[in-house]
Amino acid sequence: MDSPEKLEEFQQRIDNGEKIEPKDWMPERYRKQLIRIMSQHAHSEIVGMLPEGNWITRAPSLKRKMVLLAKVQDEAGHGLYLYSGTETLGVKRQDLVEDYLYGNAKYSSIFNYPTLTYADICVIGWLVDGAAIVNQTMLAKSSYGPYSRANVRICKEESFHKKQGYEMLAKMADGTPEQQKMAQDAVNRWWWPTLMMFGPHDTDSPNSAELIKWGVKTKTNDELRQHFVDRMVMEAEAIGIELPDPDLTYNEETGHWEFGDIPWDEFWSVVKGDGPMNRERMKARRKAYEEGEWVREAAKEYARKKRLQDEKAS
Amino acid sequence: MTKNSSENTEWPLWEVFYQPKDGKPFEHAGSVHAPDAELALQNARDTYARRNEGIAFWVVPSDQIVASSPEDQGPFFDPANDKPYRHPQFYSVPRAVKKRK
Numbered sequence A: 001m002d003s004p005e006k007l008e009e010f011q012q013r014i015d016n017g018e019k020i021e022p023k024d025w026m027p028e029r030y031r032k033q034l035i036r037i038m039s040q041h042a043h044s045e046i047v048g049m050l051p052e053g054n055w056i057t058r059a060p061s062l063k064r065k066m067v068l069l070a071k072v073q074d075e076a077g078h079g080l081y082l083y084s085g086t087e088t089l090g091v092k093r094q095d096l097v098e099d100y101l102y103g104n105a106k107y108s109s110i111f112n113y114p115t116l117t118y119a120d121i122c123v124i125g126w127l128v129d130g131a132a133i134v135n136q137t138m139l140a141k142s143s144y145g146p147y148s149r150a151n152v153r154i155c156k157e158e159s160f161h162k163k164q165g166y167e168m169l170a171k172m173a174d175g176t177p178e179q180q181k182m183a184q185d186a187v188n189r190w191w192w193p194t195l196m197m198f199g200p201h202d203t204d205s206p207n208s209a210e211l212i213k214w215g216v217k218t219k220t221n222d223e224l225r226q227h228f229v230d231r232m233v234m235e236a237e238a239i240g241i242e243l244p245d246p247d248l249t250y251n252e253e254t255g256h257w258e259f260g261d262i263p264w265d266e267f268w269s270v271v272k273g274d275g276p277m278n279r280e281r282m283k284a285r286r287k288a289y290e291e292g293e294w295v296r297e298a299a300k301e302y303a304r305k306k307r308l309q310d311e312k313a314s
Numbered sequence B: 001m002t003k004n005s006s007e008n009t010e011w012p013l014w015e016v017f018y019q020p021k022d023g024k025p026f027e028h029a030g031s032v033h034a035p036d037a038e039l040a041l042q043n044a045r046d047t048y049a050r051r052n053e054g055i056a057f058w059v060v061p062s063d064q065i066v067a068s069s070p071e072d073q074g075p076f077f078d079p080a081n082d083k084p085y086r087h088p089q090f091y092s093v094p095r096a097v098k099k100r101k
């Protein structure tokens, strides 16, 4: 069991801004929470390749195809940095992946929405990666060393993701009436789900206080969401895009944009598995995992035989 | 559940070190799974150097890494703590020499 002295000492280290490394003593619950959060983050990066991957073969130009391919490959990389980080906590990657494919592990709800047109690809880059940057910039300061370092690496790649989306959206918003309509329609569909990416309001987020106390997170869901909204209002205006919220108003006193009620019923139904694409996404991920099994086995067997041969030869 | 981890199809884990630039020391990047050393190097490149972050790699089976343990950190590094004479500040130099840096 975690003794009070040890806990006290641990909290002291966190409060001093020290990083916790894999072999350091840590409370059992700190380890559990990290495994949960880090693996959820990893699963999200991986499943996040699907909505965008959906458009790779139908990109509007060779340039956009190369850009999208590179972006989606980065997301695979993010997943791998994060799995690698999670494994430092003494868990096996296979268990993490199978807990997600066949068990209860969750991933970000945002990836349970469909990508209906190429404008969705623009908007994902702008809004979804934009929100991810806000979140991950905070996580780059996380108290757990490997998680912090994985997020530093991720953040270096995210600004490309956001900028390519924003640039494309700006072009569409400045294009033909059809393009403008497509762009606005995609923003209308993605805006609210993106705001939900930051998680429930602080008052409904039971884990938040503990995660902040332990320095896993350094800002609350509502703080991050507000920061995001303030920035996006400005960026939307700059390219002539409207945000679908009639309640958006600037508060002179606080210096922040106030926004309307987030449709939380929708959020919870998507979390529970009833979003428009939940089943589809899980099906695609399981299929990839199961159809890849013979490759994993064959490569292992090949390596084993080669080792034997080398041993014989020497 | 149709799958469980009773059968282990996971490839071994390798720690990845990369040299960021010519002349720089190698740094730890993270880890990759791979069936052998050759694929470990390729996976390391695809995972950790998509933008030339590294110009050279080392991969080492993770179970071959030996690390000092944090519990012994005090006694382990103790011998270095009481030897100020290992630092140049420990010595005095004539003033005339000190001036010209």
Ligand SMILES: [Fe+2]
Residues within 6 Å of the ligand: A045, A074, A075, A078, A132, A154
């Ligand atoms: Fe990402």
Ligand SMILES: [Fe+2]
Residues within 6 Å of the ligand: A075, A129, A132, A158, A161
């Ligand atoms: Fe991204």
